[in-house]
Amino acid sequence: MKTNRFNLNTFKTNFMKTNLKSLAIIAFLGIFLHSCSSDDDATPALNAPEISDFEYGSGTDHSTDRVAYKGADIHLEATINAEATVSSITLVIHAHDVEPGEGEVEWDFEQVFTDANYLVINPTFHEHIDIPAAAPAGEYHIELLVTDVMGNSTEVEGHVQVLDPITISGFEMDESVVRGEDFHVEFMIDAVNGIHEVLVDVHGHDLPVGEGEEEWDFEGDFSEKYHELTEGEFHEHIDVPATAPVGEYHIIFTIEDEDGNTKEYETHIDVTA
The missing domain is CATH 2.60.40.2550 (Immunoglobulin-like)
Incomplete structure (x- = not known):
């Protein structure tokens, strides 16, 4: 009988110890999870830039x-x-x-x-x-x-x-000119970096040269009066020699700004007798 009482008491003691350990583990996990939850609550997500x-x-x-x-x-x-x-x-x-x-x-x-x-x-x-x-x-x-x-x-x-750093607008020019007279050209130039050069090139399209005529090409530099302007009105009259062959001439207007950018405008004019 003493042996049975001892075994019963031992069982009760071990059972209580096991329960206490289990409770301690549960309590620890509860505290740990609560701590993690608190940490999460204390560190909100960062906003986007x-x-x-x-x-x-x-x-x-x-x-x-x-x-x-x-x-x-x-x-x-x-x-x-x-x-x-x-x-x-x-x-x-x-x-x-x-x-x-x-x-x-x-x-x-x-x-x-x-x-x-x-x-x-x-x-x-x-x-x-x-x-x-x-x-x-x-x-x-x-x-x-x-x-x-x-x-x-x-x-x-x-x-x-x-x-475009250079623009040409309001272009007007005579469609034809009698040789020995001049033709009129005008247009607006806008150059944000300032105008450096204004060149005009006039040349014929394989025109036959008749008796008393001389082949005519024209290269004009009008830069001086427009140099460094950011806005200027090109208004010029170009003489055509009386000996120029009759026919169609190709004209190229070239504007260069102070940064080296260029803008070309091409057209044609008929030279008549």
Whole structure:
């Protein structure tokens, strides 16, 4: 009987110890899970980056007028507010229903920027992107995408007008001229970088030279009166020699700006007797 009492007491003791261990484990797990839950509550998810003050325009003067010029660059700048470190900044520029003309080449731009000065919290984006001289003029779409190390991303977009650095407008010229007289030409020149040269070339199209006539080609330099102007009215009278052969003449007007960009305008005139 003593042996049975001892075994019963031992069983009760072991049972109580086992229950206490189980309760201790359950209590520990409860405290651990509560602690993790508290930690999660105390560390909310970080917000995606914010992009503000997005501006762009001609790079020559850091313009914000959303206009840029072929053969020059476009300036872009934006303020980025990021709670997590930025991992990349992507810039995309592509044409908006722009058809390349003669001598022009379709232009699209895309680059992912991972420079050290951008892979931080709250960087400032500032870049100058070259526009090819052969790019078609027209409206281009701009997209700026910022992604942080948490995988959050934000995008802003806009449009920029890419213009020719030199334009000719309001062109007027006589259709024909009697040899021995002069013909009148006028047009407006707009050159954002300033006018450097204005040249005129007149030449015949394989015209036969008759008795008493002399082959006539004309090369005129009218640069002096227009030099360095950003806007000027070309208004000139060009003499045709009385000995010039009769026929059709090809005329090329060439304007060069101070940055070396050129613009040509071609036309024809009939020289009569």
